[in-house]
Structure formats: structure tokens, C-alpha cells
Amino acid sequence: xxxxxxxxxxxxxxxxxxxxxxxxxxxxxxxxxxxxxxxxxxxxxxxxxxxxxxxxxxxxxxxxxxxxxxxxxxxxxxxxxxxxxxxxxxxxxxxxxxxxxxxxxxxxxxxxxxxxxxxxxxxxxxxxxxxxxxxxxxxxxxxxxxxxxxxxxxxxxxxxxxxxxxxxxxxxxxxxxxxxxxxxxxxxxxxxxxxxxxxxxxxxxxxxxxxxxxxxxxxxxxxxxxxxxxxxxxxxxxxxxxxxxxxxxxxxxxxx
Amino acid sequence: xxxxxxxxxxxxxxxxxxxxxxxxxxxxxxxxxxxxxxxxxxxxxxxxxxxxxxxxxxxxxxxxxxxxxxxxxxxxxxxxxxxxxxxxxxxxxxxxxxxxxxxxxxxxxxxxxxxxxxxxxxxxxxxxxxxxxxxxxxxxxxxxxxxxxxxxxxxxxxxxxxxxxxxxxxxxxxxxxxxxxxxxxxxxxxxxxxxxxxxxxxxxxxxxxxxxxxxxxxxxxxxxxxxxxxxxxxxxxxxxxxxxxxxxxxxxxxxxxxxxxxxxxxxxxxxxxxxxxxxxxxxxxxxxxxxxxxxxxxxxxxxxxxxxxxxxxxxxxxxxxxxxxxxxxxxxxxxxxxxxxxxxxxxxxxxxxxxxxxxxxxxxxxxxxxxxxxxxxxxxxxxxxxxxxxxxxxxxxxxxxxxxxxxxxxxxxxxxxxxxxxxxxxxxxxxxxxxxxxxxxxxxxxxxxxxxxxxxxxxxxxxxxxxxxxxxxx
Ligand code: SF4
Numbered sequence: 001x002x003x004x005x006x007x008x009x010x011x012x013x014x015x016x017x018x019x020x021x022x023x024x025x026x027x028x029x030x031x032x033x034x035x036x037x038x039x040x041x042x043x044x045x046x047x048x049x050x051x052x053x054x055x056x057x058x059x060x061x062x063x064x065x066x067x068x069x070x071x072x073x074x075x076x077x078x079x080x081x082x083x084x085x086x087x088x089x090x091x092x093x094x095x096x097x098x099x100x101x102x103x104x105x106x107x108x109x110x111x112x113x114x115x116x117x118x119x120x121x122x123x124x125x126x127x128x129x130x131x132x133x134x135x136x137x138x139x140x141x142x143x144x145x146x147x148x149x150x151x152x153x154x155x156x157x158x159x160x161x162x163x164x165x166x167x168x169x170x171x172x173x174x175x176x177x178x179x180x181x182x183x184x185x186x187x188x189x190x191x192x193x194x195x196x197x198x199x200x201x202x203x204x205x206x207x208x209x210x211x212x213x214x215x216x217x218x219x220x221x222x223x224x225x226x227x228x229x230x231x232x233x234x235x236x237x238x239x240x241x242x243x244x245x246x247x248x249x250x251x252x253x254x255x256x
Numbered sequence: 257x258x259x260x261x262x263x264x265x266x267x268x269x270x271x272x273x274x275x276x277x278x279x280x281x282x283x284x285x286x287x288x289x290x291x292x293x294x295x296x297x298x299x300x301x302x303x304x305x306x307x308x309x310x311x312x313x314x315x316x317x318x319x320x321x322x323x324x325x326x327x328x329x330x331x332x333x334x335x336x337x338x339x340x341x342x343x344x345x346x347x348x349x350x351x352x353x354x355x356x357x358x359x360x361x362x363x364x365x366x367x368x369x370x371x372x373x374x375x376x377x378x379x380x381x382x383x384x385x386x387x388x389x390x391x392x393x394x395x396x397x398x399x400x401x402x403x404x405x406x407x408x409x410x411x412x413x414x415x416x417x418x419x420x421x422x423x424x425x426x427x428x429x430x431x432x433x434x435x436x437x438x439x440x441x442x443x444x445x446x447x448x449x450x451x452x453x454x455x456x457x458x459x460x461x462x463x464x465x466x467x468x469x470x471x472x473x474x475x476x477x478x479x480x481x482x483x484x485x486x487x488x489x490x491x492x493x494x495x496x497x498x499x500x501x502x503x504x505x506x507x508x509x510x511x512x513x514x515x516x517x518x519x520x521x522x523x524x525x526x527x528x529x530x531x532x533x534x535x536x537x538x539x540x541x542x543x544x545x546x547x548x549x550x551x552x553x554x555x556x557x558x559x560x561x562x563x564x565x566x567x568x569x570x571x572x573x574x575x576x577x578x579x580x581x582x583x584x585x586x587x588x589x590x591x592x593x594x595x596x597x598x599x600x601x602x603x604x605x606x607x608x609x610x611x612x613x614x615x616x617x618x619x620x621x622x623x624x625x626x627x628x629x630x631x632x633x634x635x636x637x638x639x640x641x642x643x644x645x646x647x648x649x650x651x652x653x654x655x656x657x658x659x660x661x662x663x664x665x666x667x668x669x670x671x672x673x674x675x676x677x678x679x680x681x682x683x684x685x686x687x688x689x690x691x692x693x694x695x696x697x698x699x700x701x702x703x704x705x706x707x708x709x710x711x712x713x714x715x716x717x718x719x720x721x722x723x724x725x726x727x728x729x730x
Contacts, residue, residue, distance in 0.1 A: 012730070016671065019721040021714050026721035030728045042730035044722065048671040053664060055619060055638065057645030057656070061668040068672065096635065156621030181285070185578045189618025194707065196265070196616060201710030202272055202582045203618070232711030 007039040008126060010078035013069075013115075015086045015224065016048040018245075022224045028251035029082045029118060035134050035254060036126055038080075043072050051089040054097055056191050066094055070107055078125060079115040082247050084154025084222045087117040092157045117154055118247060119222055123163040130170040135254045140173055146249055147179045147216035147241075149207065149230060151223040155183060164222055164246055171253045179219075180210040188229035204233045211241060218242040220249045257372050257403060261589035261601060261610035268583040268616070280413045281581050288409070289575040291518025292626065299514060309511045310629040312504045313566035320556065320565075323465040323498045324547065330468030334530025336543035340495075344374040344550045351376060351457070351490055351546060352383050358488060358542075360385055360454040364446075366472065366479035367391040368459030369569060370492045370548050372404060372591040373604070376457070387457075388449045390478040392442055399426045405585035407571040407592065408516050413584055446478070456482030456540070460493035461568075462508060463545070464527075466501045470545065472526040473513060480526045489531065489540040495547050496565040508568065511628040515570040551604035558649065560639045564599050566629045573623035573633060579616055588613060595623035595633045602640060607653040614640035674722060 010033070018025045033040050050065030069090065073079050081087040091112040098104040122128050146168065154160050168176045187193060187203025207230060211219045219234075221227050224245055231243035244252075260267070271277050296302045316323055328338040341347035347370075355363065363385055365371065377398065380387040389398040393411040397404060399422055404410030411419070419438055423429040427445060432438050458479055462471040470491050472479040483489050499505050513522050532539030555561045574580045574594030585593035589610070590601040598617060602610035614637045623633040645661075647654025707713075 014721050020716055023717045023719065023721035023724050027724060027728070030730065040730065042725045042728075044725065045674045047674055050671075053668060055641070056664070057638070057641030057643070058661070058664045058668075059642050060646060061664045064668065065671055093638075096638070152618070152620035152622070156625050183622075184285075185618045185620035185622065187578070187618060189620065192615065192618045195612075196268070197706035197710065198269055198272055199579055199582050199616070200618070203578050204710055206578075228714050229711060232714065235712035236708075236710060 007037055008078065009039045009041075010080045010121070011073060011075070012040055012042050013046055013049070013073065013079050013081045013086070013090075014042070015081065015083045017224045017228065018082060021228065022245065025082060025224055025245040025247055028245065028247040029080075032118075032247055032251045032254070033080065035136065036122065036128060036131075038126070040080075041077075046072055049086045049089045050097070051086060051093070052190055054089065054093060055189075059097055062097055066097055067104075070094065070104070070111055073111055073114075074107060077114065078121065079111065080118055080121045081115060082118040082222070082245065083224060084117045084151040084158055084160065085225060087115055087120075088153035088157035090115045117158055117160060117222055119164040119167055120158065120160045123166055129166050131167050131250060131254065132170050132172055139254060143173055143175045144218060144249075144253070145175045145177050145214070145216045146218045146220055146244075147177050147211055147214040148182055149179070149186060149211070149219055149221040149226055150183045151221050151226050152185050154222050167250060168220070168246075171250070174249065174253050177214045177216050179214045179216075181206070182210075186226050186230050188226055190225070193229065200229075204229060208233045208237060208239065212239055216241060218244045218249065220244050220246045222246050257375050257591050259590050259605045259609065261605060261613060264587055264589055264610075264612040264616060267587040267589065271584045271587050272582060276415060276418070277413050277584050278582075280415055281584055284412070284575045284581055287575075288517065288571070289626070292515050292572050292575070293518075295514040295518040295520065299510070305507065305511060306628055306630055309507050310566065312499060312507060313629050316499060316504075317496065317556070317562060317565045320495065320498070323500055324495060326465040326500075327463050327468055327498050327545075328547075330466065331530065331543070331545050332468075334468050334543075335533070336468065336530040336545060338545045338547065341546055341548045341550070344548065347492065347546050347548045347550070348374040348376055348379045351492070351544075352379055352385075354488070354490065354544065355380065355385050355455055356383060358454065360488065362449060362453045363387040363455045363457055364390050364449050364453040364478075364482050364486060365394070366456070366458040366474065366482040367394050367410070368457065368492050369404070369407065369591055370459060370494050370550075371457065373548070373550055374492070376492075386449075388446065388453075390446050390449070390476075390482060391474070392439060392476060392478075395442055395446065396422065399423075403586060403591070405593070406574055407569050407594070407596075409571070413586075450481050450485050453482075453486040455488040455490060456484075456486040457490045457492065458482050460491050460497050460545075461512065462505050463493060463498045463547075464500075464502055464505050465498050467529055469502070469505075469527050469529045471505055471509070472528070473509070473516075473522045473524070474526070475517070475519075475523045477524050480524055483526060483528050484539055487540055488542045488544070489528070490544045490546060491528075492546045492548060495549055495552055496567070512568045512570050515568070515572040515626070515628040554603050555600070560649075561599065561603060561636055563631050564596065564603070564636060566631055567596050567600070568628060569596075570628055572626040572628060573631075576622040576626035577617075578620065578622065579618065583616070595637070596631070599633065599636045599640065607640070607643065607650060608655050611644050611653075611655045614644065 050062035054062035187200035193200035396411040531543040580594040598613040
């Protein structure tokens with residue numbers, strides 16, 4: 001809740017998928033956080049948190065990546081991650097990965113205590129519930145109808161079910177239209193969708209069906225990985241709904 | 257039961273292509289799953305209840321030997337027998353020889369997943385003993401010659417129409433159209449068996465150590481008939497089903513029933529302590545408790561998997577699981593399906609053969625969220641993946657290929673420094689281990705074409721964020 005007094009300092013951990021595939025999400029994240037008064041830096045040598053290797057069972061390959069991420073972010077600032085999944089890796093699973101290295105635990109605990117997914121950071125750290133107060137000049141008052149997919153790790157590892165919805169609800173030019181089963185996995189799961197493309201595809205088709213039924217213009221989420229998967233399905237099926245990261249939805253709504 | 261865990265992918269695909277199975281699976285989320293949510297929301301301090309249940313299980317499993325001994329002594333005191341079976345085979349042999357030595361011709365059975373591990377019905381039939389399932393769902397799948405599809409609802413994959421056809425075919429029954437008529441038909445058939453049976457075999461939801469009491473939860477009352485009508489009652493249970501006290505059992509019952517069906521209490525809760533006593537008017541002359549290990553001590557011995565023994569077999573994680581709701585129960589290839597099955601089945605059978613199971617999860621965590629005793633199922637799936645990939649604690653089960661391991665090393669090196677990452681991603685290397693390759697599946701289609709059947713592939717940005725950061729003065 002330090003927003004009003006001294007600026008909150010935070011490092012942006014942008015995630016490899018945003019870096020390599022969706023850099024525009026990174027742009028929106030930076031604009032958004034600066035608009036909220038955050039003093040932001042970007043540790044340039046960051047790469048991947050190690051989650052893909054960890055989830056595949058290759059922990060000895062995940063460890064060096066996790067270790068360098070922990071070292072890179074060893075400071076006293078917050079760490080903001082525009083991904084519920086990567087934030088979970090750092091906040092929940094690093095401790096698991098290094099369970100046999102007690103010497104690492106203190107550093108991991110420190111990182112975990114400072115790491116937040118983007119919408120959690122805005123609501124829980126900056127103390128902002130009504131983000132519309134940060135709109136710049138004349139915003140577009142045409143209401144956009146947006147539906148929300150609840151990322152699995154955000155919900156069940158970080159237990160953040162309300163923050164993103166609170167922010168979306170606070171925007172006068174966004175109408176949040178909840179879809180059926182928004183809390184059910186879209187079927188991505190990284191290697192899961194590669195190993196079992198048909199099972200994953202069946203899960204995806206449910207997600208697309210429920211998203212389509214809302215008649216929303218856009219489907220948003222706090223994870224670019226889910227949106228890559230859902231977006232891939234949207235493109236494949238020629239659906240008329242746009243996948244957009246929540247940073248973009250918020251940034252757009254505040255800019256007009 | 258025959259182990260077909262190796263065929264997971266093929267079985268899953270045939271389930272996905274089976275319109276009837278898909279239609280029958282659709283009801284689970286709005287049905288059992290929602291019923292559990294409603295029931296837990298209506299229970300004051302549900303979370304505290306869960307914590308208490310978990311603590312009871314943790315304590316019991318940590319002191320399992322002592323509680324099993326206590327249970328055994330108290331069953332003996334009540335006049336019953338206890339047999340510890342190292343594996344399914346020993347358990348089956350004990351029950352079969354007992355039945356033969358007592359001249360048993362007909363056995364009535366109430367639901368027992370452990371008896372599925374033992375292939376008990378088949379073994380009894382081989383010995384010339386008729387064994388009839390009396391739980392309606394189990395009766396249906398026994399007639400169909402199938403394995404249970406769901407822990408608490410074994411025939412949930414069958415529609416009313418399919419059951420009706422099955423009854424016509426196997427029982428020469430008329431064509432019924434209502435569930436009530438089907439249930440009446442089953443009741444008529446089973447009544448004769450109950451009257452003829454010399455032995456009743458049941459499972460156990462709980463064994464109360466301090467009293468030697470067996471507790472059964474059913475909705476049809478068949479369990480109570482199996483424990484009281486035949487002259488011999490045999491209860492078969494996994495060794496993790498013991499709870500210390502009656503009070504603990506009360507806590508576990510509340511958790512189990514709400515999580516299984518959303519009821520506050522099931523239609524029948526039966527508690528049995530030993531055989532009939534001199535002053536009792538009825539009840540069996542003999543009571544045998546068969547406590548089965550069958551690989552459970554492997555779970556017990558591994559601190560990373562011990563938690564799997566906290567399971568109450570409520571089935572909530574199956575209903576919550578989006579993968580189970582697509583591939584159904586038979587795909588998992590053994591007795592226990594769904595998230596808990598993906599942990600227990602490999603460990604109770606053979607991990608290498610079941611290597612697909614721990615990977616057949618998007619790690620979404622819905623199972624963990626649903627579990628009444630807060631078992632961290634995704635963490636155990638990750639641990640098993642780690643064993644399969646690198647084999648730290650189970651070197652004999654490392655099934656990753658040299659090619660996979662190499663691909664991971666290359667990826668790791670590329671992802672370990674930011675310059676290499678940009679270069680590697682230009683070459684398309686970065687995503688390699690996680691992206692479908694061009695190689696052929698045995699079916700002839702490439703994994704890439706399977707992936708792109710449902711979704712378009714994303715393309716890499718021409719200018720990654722790490723370059724754009726400079727535009728933002730970062
Ligand atoms: S793991 Fe938990 S949710 Fe799944 S069957 Fe066991 S007790 Fe129920």
C-alpha cells in the first residue's frame with residue numbers, strides 16, 4: 001500500500017513466452033505498471049524460470065535455470081511476473097525443486113515473499129481495486145465485452161481468484177462476461193499438449209465452446225501460455241473472439 | 257485385474273472417439289462435482305474439518321504398524337480372524353481356500369476396489385464358486401465383463417439404454433425404459449443370491465483400530481445384507497484404511513460422504529464388530545478381515561508418495577479432473593483411475609509400464625483443490641515424472657530416452673543465457689523439446705499434425721521483448 005508515498009520498486013520478470021512470442025504483452029505490462037507509479041527495472045540477462053524442464057521431470061536441467069533466476073532477482077525489490085504459472089514456479093515450486101538443498105531455501109523464501117503475478121501485485125501490493133482512476137485523458141467509452149479464463153496455477157497454486165476480476169470489473173469500458181467453467185483447464189499444460197494432443201484438444205474445444213457462448217469480443221487471462229493455446233484454437237476454428245493478455249486489456253482500457 | 261497401463265494413449269483415444277462415453281462423462285461436473293461443492297459450502301468450518309481429517313490420516317499412516325496391530329487385537333477380541341496379505345495373490349488364495357474349505361457355493365459381494373486388485377471374482381469362479389456383485393453399478397459391469405469406470409460409480413459410463421440392453425441380453429429381462437424398473441429387476445435377481453449365499457464379501461471404508469470395527473458406506477443397503485445374511489463374512493481392505501478411534505471415524509465419514517456424492521450422510525452406514533455374539537439374533541458365524549498390502553508399503557516407504565495413503569477413495573479428484581472427464585476410467589489401465597490412480601496404479605503395479613499416467617495431466621491442480629484431505633496430487637505426479645525422467649530414487653524405472661535427455665540439455669543450454677536464447681529461438685531450438693516434432697507416431701500421423709489438428713502454431717516475434725525493453729528505457 002505504499003503507492004501514495006514513495007514509489008514501489010519492482011523488477012519485471014517477463015517470462016520466455018512473452019519475450020519470444022508475445023513481446024507486445026511486455027510492452028503493455030510496462031506501460032500499465034508505470035502508469036500505476038511503479039519504478040520498474042528489467043534485469044536484462046533473465047531467461048526462463050525453468051518450469052518446462054521441471055514439469056517434464058528433468059529437474060537437473062531445471063535447476064541451473066532456477067538457480068540463475070534466483071540469483072538474478074536477489075535484491076530487496078518486488079518481482080512482477082505477467083504469468084500466474086511462472087510466478088507459481090518461483091513462489092511455490094522452487095522450494096520443491098531445491099528441497100534437497102537447505103542452503104538455497106532462505107533465498108528461495110525471500111524471492112517467494114517478493115514475487116507476485118501482475119494482477120495480484122496491482123491489487124494486493126499496490127492496493128488498487130479501482131484501476132479506472134488511472135485512466136489517461138479521454139478513454140474510449142465503448143464497452144468491450146470480455147470473458148475471462150482462469151489460469152490453473154494462478155487459481156490453485158497462488159490462490160488468486162479475485163484480483164483479475166476486481167480489476168476488470170472496475171473498468172467502465174469493459175464488461176466482464178463470465179463463461180461457463182472458466183476455472184477449468186484449457187488443456188495446455190506445456191508438454192501435456194504435446195504428449196497428448198488429442199486429450200488436450202478435447203479440453204480446448206470445451207474452453208472454446210464456453211468462450212464462444214458468451215459472445216465476448218475478447219478472451220483474457222493472466223497467462224500468455226493459456227492464451228497461446230486458446231488463441232491457436234480460435235485461429236484454427238476461425239472464431240470471432242480475440243485472445244488478449246490481461247495486461248493488454250487493462251492497458252487498452254486505460255488508454256482508450 | 258489385468259494391467260493395461262501401457263495402452264493409455266490408445267485407450268484414451270478410443271474413449272475420446274466414443275460418443276456414448278463422452279455423453280455419459282458430461283454429467284460429472286454438474287453432478288457429483290457440483291454436489292461436493294454445495295455440500296462443502298454448506299458445512300461450517302469445512303476447511304478446519306479437512307485439516308483435521310488430514311491430520312488424522314497423517315498420524316495414522318505415520319504409526320500404521322501400531323494401529324494395524326491394535327485393529328487386529330480388537331478384531332480377535334470380538335471373535336473375528338485377521339489375515340495380512342502381502343500381495344493380491346495371497347489375499348485371493350486366502351479367500352478362495354476359506355470358501356472351498358467351508359463348502360461355499362455362492363458368494364455375494366458388496367463393492368470393494370481391493371477385490372478388483374485381486375481379480376477375486378474370476379478366481380472364485382475358477383474355483384467353481386459363484387460370485388455375484390450386489391452393488392448395482394458393480395452388478396452392471398460384472399454382467400458386461402468390464403472393469404469399474406469410476407471409484408464410486410463403477411458403471412457411470414453406461415446409459416440407461418445400454419443397461420437395459422445388457423439386462424435383456426444377459427438376464428433375458430424385458431426391455432425396461434425406466435431406471436426404477438431396472439433397479440427392480442436387479443433387486444429381484446440379487447434377492448435370490450442373497451438368500452442362497454454362504455459367504456458375503458465386502459470392502460471397508462474404515463477399520464476402527466480401538467474397537468476392531470469395520471465401517472461400510474453404501475446407498476443401496478446391499479453392503480449391510482452382505483455383512484449380515486450369509487454365514488461367513490469376509491471383509492477385504494487395503495492396509496491404509498485403518499483409523500484410530502470412533503471419533504476419528506466420524507470426522508472421516510463426514511469428509512468422505514460429502515466429497516463422494518455431496519450427501520451429508522449416505523443412506524446406509526454399517527458398522528460391524530466381529531461375528532454374531534451368543535446374544536445376537538442374527539449375523540454371520542464367522543468374520544474374517546483380510547488386510548492387503550499389495551504394493552502399499554512401497555508408497556509408505558517413500559516420503560514423497562506416502563500421502564497417497566491418505567486417500568479415502570471418495571472419487572472427488574476424478575470428477576474434478578478435466579483429463580478424467582475426457583478419457584474416462586478404463587484408459588488408466590488398472591483398478592484406480594483419475595489423478596489418484598495416476599499415482600497409485602503405477603506404484604502398485606509397475607511404474608515403467610505406467611509411464612504415461614503421471615504425464616497424462618496438465619497439472620491444473622483441480623484434483624488437489626477437490627481432495628477432502630488435501631492430498632497434493634500434482635506434486636506427486638511431478639515427483640513420478642522426475643523419477644521417470646531421471647530416476648533418482650527408482651533408477652530401474654528411468655524410461656526417458658537418450659534423445660529426450662539430450663534435447664533437454666540442448667534446451668537448457670540455450671535457455672541459460674540471454675544471448676543464446678535469442679539465437680536459439682531464431683533457429684527454433686528453444687521450443688524444441690516442448691513442441692511437437694515432425695517424427696511419425698506409430699499410427700502414421702506426426703505429433704505435429706495431431707497438435708495442429710486442434711490449434712494453430714504461434715510464430716516467434718521478430719523482435720523479442722528483451723530488445724524492446726530498451727525502447728522503454730528499461
Ligand atoms: S485422492 Fe483425495 S479426492 Fe482423490 S479419491 Fe482420494 S481422497 Fe478422494
